[in-house]
Amino acid sequence: MSNQNDYDRIERNAKRRKLIKNTVIYIFLAIWGLMVLFPFYWMILSSIKSYSAYSSEYIPKFFTLSPTLQNYSEAFTAVPLGKYFLNTLIFTLCTTVLMMVVIILAAFAFARLEFRGKNIVFALFLSLMMIPNELVIITNFVTITDLGLRNTFAGLILPSVTSVFYIYLLKENFEAIPEELYKAAKVDGTSDFKYLVRVMLPISQPTIVTIIILKVIECWNSYVWPRLITDNSNYFLVSNGIQEIRENGFGRENIPAMMAAVVVISVPLIVLFLIFRKKIMAGVSRGGTKG
Amino acid sequence: MKVVLDHLTKKFPNRNKKVGGFVVAVNDFTFEIPDGKLIGLLGPSGCGKSTTLNLICGLEKPTEGRILFGDDDVTGLPPEVRGVGLVFQNYALYPHLTVEENIMFPLGNLRGEEKLTKQQMKDKALEAAKLVQIDSLMERKPNELSGGQQQRVAIARALVKMPKVLLLDEPLSNLDARLRLQTREELRRIQNETGITTVFVTHDQEEAMSISDMIVVMKDGVLQQIGIPQEVYDEPVNLFVAKFLGTPAINVFEGRVKGGSLYIGEDSVLDVKGVDDRDVYVAIRPEGFIVDDSGRMKCTLLRREVMGRDSSVVAKNDAFIGETIRAIISSETKVDTSKPDIRFSLKPAKTYLFDRSTEERIRFSV
Ligand SMILES: Nc1ncnc2c1ncn2[C@@H]1O[C@H](COP(=O)(O)OP(=O)(O)O)[C@@H](O)[C@H]1O
Ligand SMILES: [Mg+2]
Numbered sequence: 001m002s003n004q005n006d007y008d009r010i011e012r013n014a015k016r017r018k019l020i021k022n023t024v025i026y027i028f029l030a031i032w033g034l035m036v037l038f039p040f041y042w043m044i045l046s047s048i049k050s051y052s053a054y055s056s057e058y059i060p061k062f063f064t065l066s067p068t069l070q071n072y073s074e075a076f077t078a079v080p081l082g083k084y085f086l087n088t089l090i091f092t093l094c095t096t097v098l099m100m101v102v103i104i105l106a107a108f109a110f111a112r113l114e115f116r117g118k119n120i121v122f123a124l125f126l127s128l129m130m131i132p133n134e135l136v137i138i139t140n141f142v143t144i145t146d147l148g149l150r151n152t153f154a155g156l157i158l159p160s161v162t163s164v165f166y167i168y169l170l171k172e173n174f175e176a177i178p179e180e181l182y183k184a185a186k187v188d189g190t191s192d193f194k195y196l197v198r199v200m201l202p203i204s205q206p207t208i209v210t211i212i213i214l215k216v217i218e219c220w221n222s223y224v225w226p227r228l229i230t231d232n233s234n235y236f237l238v239s240n241g242i243q244e245i246r247e248n249g250f251g252r253e254n255i256p257a258m259m260a261a262v263v264v265i266s267v268p269l270i271v272l273f274l275i276f277r278k279k280i281m282a283g284v285s286r287g288g289t290k291g
Numbered sequence: 292m293k294v295v296l297d298h299l300t301k302k303f304p305n306r307n308k309k310v311g312g313f314v315v316a317v318n319d320f321t322f323e324i325p326d327g328k329l330i331g332l333l334g335p336s337g338c339g340k341s342t343t344l345n346l347i348c349g350l351e352k353p354t355e356g357r358i359l360f361g362d363d364d365v366t367g368l369p370p371e372v373r374g375v376g377l378v379f380q381n382y383a384l385y386p387h388l389t390v391e392e393n394i395m396f397p398l399g400n401l402r403g404e405e406k407l408t409k410q411q412m413k414d415k416a417l418e419a420a421k422l423v424q425i426d427s428l429m430e431r432k433p434n435e436l437s438g439g440q441q442q443r444v445a446i447a448r449a450l451v452k453m454p455k456v457l458l459l460d461e462p463l464s465n466l467d468a469r470l471r472l473q474t475r476e477e478l479r480r481i482q483n484e485t486g487i488t489t490v491f492v493t494h495d496q497e498e499a500m501s502i503s504d505m506i507v508v509m510k511d512g513v514l515q516q517i518g519i520p521q522e523v524y525d526e527p528v529n530l531f532v533a534k535f536l537g538t539p540a541i542n543v544f545e546g547r548v549k550g551g552s553l554y555i556g557e558d559s560v561l562d563v564k565g566v567d568d569r570d571v572y573v574a575i576r577p578e579g580f581i582v583d584d585s586g587r588m589k590c591t592l593l594r595r596e597v598m599g600r601d602s603s604v605v606a607k608n609d610a611f612i613g614e615t616i617r618a619i620i621s622s623e624t625k626v627d628t629s630k631p632d633i634r635f636s637l638k639p640a641k642t643y644l645f646d647r648s649t650e651e652r653i654r655f656s657v
Contacts, residue, residue: 180383183350188448189371189400202387 043266047071047259054256071260075245078254080233081261084241088265091156091226091237092219098161099215100208106167108196111174112182122171128164141228151232159225160218166211173204206282213276220269238265292361292455292488294324294347299356301342301512316342318512320356324505329482329489331503331520333496333535339512340492344458347490348375360455371400373456376449376487380461382441384433384448391416391429394447401452419451420444422481439470446478450485457482457489463498475502496536500524508532525640530650533574533643539603539617544610546573546644553644556610560588561637563644563655571653572612572645577603579641580618582626586636590616595626606633 046054048067054060075081109115110122140159149155177200185195201208223239230236236244242261246253273280299320302313316339324330332340345351347358349370357366365373376397384393394416398407407415420426423443433441442462449457462478463471479502482489493499499506500520508515508523508531516528527533533541546555547570553561555573580588582604590606593615604618604626618635620626626633644653 178381178383180379180381181385183345184377184379184383184385184448185396186350187348187370187375187377188397191371194400199385199387203385205387 043259043262046256047263049256051254051256071254071256072264074254074257075261075264078257079241079244081238081241081264083234084236084238085265087235088220088237088239090153092216094153095157095160095219096212096215098157099163099166100212102162103167103170103211104196104201104208106162107170107174108192108200110167110171112192112196125164126168129168137225137228140225144229149229151230151235153235155229156226156235156237160222163215166215169211170204170207173207174200177203206279209276209279213272213280216272217269220265293326293359294456294488294490295357295359296320296322296324296343296347297357297359299343299346299358300354301339301346301351302354303342315512317346317353320514322507322514322517324488324490327486327488328504329479329491329502331499331506332490332492332509333499333506334494334509334515335535336494338509340494340509341460342512343509344377344460344490344492347456348377348458349373374452374454376452376454376457378442378445378449378457378459378462380464382433382438382445382465384441384444386433388432389429390420390425390431390433390436390444393433393444394419394451397448397452415451416447419447422450422484423447423477438466439474442466442474446481450481450487453485454487457487459489459491461492461494464493464495471498478502497538500536508535510535526652527643528652530572530574530645533645537576539577539619541574541576541643542616542618543612544573544575544608545612546571546610548644553642555588556608558588561639561642562657564657566644566653566655570647572647572650574643574645575637576641577617577619579638580604580620580635581638582618582620582624582633583636584634586634588635588637590633590635591631592626592628592633595628597622604633 045062045064048069048071049057049064050066050068050070053064053066110118136159144150144155144158147155149158181199182195185199190198221239222237226235226237227240227243230240233244238261242258242265245258245261246255299317300315301317302315305312305314318339320343332343334340342351346353349365349368353366357364359365360373385396388396391413395412398412398415401407417426417429420429423446425440425443425447428436428440428444433444436444442465446459446462449459459478463474466474475498478491491499491503503520505517506520506523507517510531516523516532518526523532524536527536530543534543544555546553546560547568548554548563548566549568551562551564551566552559553563553571553573560573588608590608593605593607596603596605600622601619602622602624604620606616606618608616639655639657644655645651646653
């Protein structure tokens with residue numbers, strides 16, 4: 001009898017402890033979520049406040065009673081935002097496609113081929129990862145200017161068509177594919193290239209998708225380099241475009257219009273992320289354990 | 292298709308760079324695989340079996356020597372044009388493809404006149420799958436299959452092109468004991484049905500003996516003996532082959548020949564004519580002992596183990612190399628286990644003499 005009571009008590013205690021633990025975790029996660037989401041909320045809120053309302057708020061309000069879409073049309077008319085959108089799309093697509101070709105071939109070479117000095121070259125590659133981007137930007141700027149590629153898509157794209165880190169990530173993935181598969185494919189009559197395309201890439205698909213998504217985000221958000229290498233608005237990307245709204249839109253900063261532009265250009269990325277969320281998580285966790 | 296290996300040698304640079312030099316994985320191999328036969332390539336781990344297969348299928352280039360398929364020299368040809376099928380120990384299925392796609396994979400690589408339509412490929416894949424009885428699993432992915440099923444898919448994939456030569460590298464060693472028995476019989480059946488010249492690599496002598504038309508025993512890259520299994524078992528050319536074949540293993544003693552008589556310890560156990568006086572190794576098959584009270588060989592009796600039809604007598608002798616002697620006798624034979632000793636007479640045909648230094652066989656007549 002007392003035994004039964006003991007069990008009941010233990011069970012009740014365990015339940016209570018679990019409840020407390022869960023409550024704490026959920027409260028913590030909720031606060032965390034709010035912190036992460038707040039900038040988004042602020043962005044959308046600002047984009048639907050009218051310019052005059054926004055300017056007259058000495059202390060910005062956390063809500064608005066008279067939402068307007070005026071800012072959205074202003075964002076598209078004050079500067080050729082549509083054109084910038086297109087530029088960004090071209091830039092992102094070209095950069096990502098070129099980079100995928102480059103890193104896939106490079107990773108294949110490092111993972112599968114035997115050539116003299118392979119390890120040394122790879123070590124050099126890795127050491128490149130330790131040089132901060134800001135340093136490289138200056139030399140890149142000089143190089144691209146010397147080549148006469150300022151204000152061209154080539155000039156925008158070229159410096160980011162490779163990535164040591166992604167090569168490294170992909171090489172690790174390729175190396176995890178068993179040697180026997182290569183031999184089997186050889187006997188089955190495939191060339192190296194076909195093996196890469198038909199076996200290695202599909203097997204490494206989660207990592208590849210992850211890399212593509214990350215690269216697209218990086219391109220979409222890139223600011224410093226496009227800003228540096230273009231001063232002709234025909235080649236502006238959206239990030240520069242927003243800056244333009246701020247600088248020469250109305251003589252004064254039009255923050256609500258800027259925010260409207262920011263909302264518009266964030267949407268594609270958010271949609272992309274939502275679609276591929278599962279794949280990204282799979283790729284990240286796999287890349288992590290294999291590395 | 293007959294396959295001829297002609298003075299085939301493969302040297303690898305030593306993996307351990309500090310030691311340097313070469314590992315001779317295959318050393319001056321010469322033998323001929325007759326058309327349509329199943330050959331068991333047998334030897335301990337690391338003796339160069341896989342390397343030999345890789346040479347035959349073209350994944351490795353020989354350092355010296357030639358390989359002929361029929362009358363064609365294929366030594367310089369890459370694997371894809373040799374028309375071989377290869378099955379690996381760990382199956383090596385493409386994990387992202389279904390069973391059907393795996394089996395069709397080699398067909399998709401055919402070019403020119405040989406190129407097939409999708410429907411032809413599907414038909415051939417189904418045919419191959421039926422041969423290994425996995426035609427009901429075509430839509431599964433490899434990770435949804437058991438080990439035995441995966442192995443069948445691998446065999447189907449190797450067979451689908453109707454290769455001239457089928458190479459199997461320890462195909463059964465990842466399977467459990469029952470499945471191994473079953474699959475090996477199946478392999479034998481498939482080989483009989485297709486008539487494809489097959490090389491079957493294994494380190495398991497029993498496996499090789501049971502399904503091969505011929506076995507090739509190798510050690511440290513050197514070919515030791517070729518022959519039909521019974522012949523190699525009955526007439527081993529050296530101590531290595533004698534020890535490698537047979538379960539329980541052959542019993543090896545230190546002995547010597549004096550005046551036409553074979554001595555183990557102080558006992559003169561057998562008359563051996565035509566052998567000079569010398570020290571020898573004496574190897575006796577477990578079935579070579581006859582329990583006989585007037586037998587000439589005396590051993591210390593340890594115990595008797597009954598195993599159904601047969602039983603084995605476990606004994607000791609000072610001249611024996613190893614732990615205990617094992618003799619297989621019929622279960623009806625009476626053994627007086629109360630006595631400390633047991634006496635055997637030996638079957639001359641099951642007793643082999645080997646040179647102490649070269650370990651080569653010494654022939655004798657009774
Ligand atoms: N690529 C290689 N490089 C260096 N040594 C190798 C290579 N492949 C095999 N070897 C060596 O050759 C010998 C035979 O190997 P292998 O043919 O795999 O033996 P088995 O299949 O009989 O176990 C071994 O000593 C092995 O270490
Ligand atoms: Mg092997």
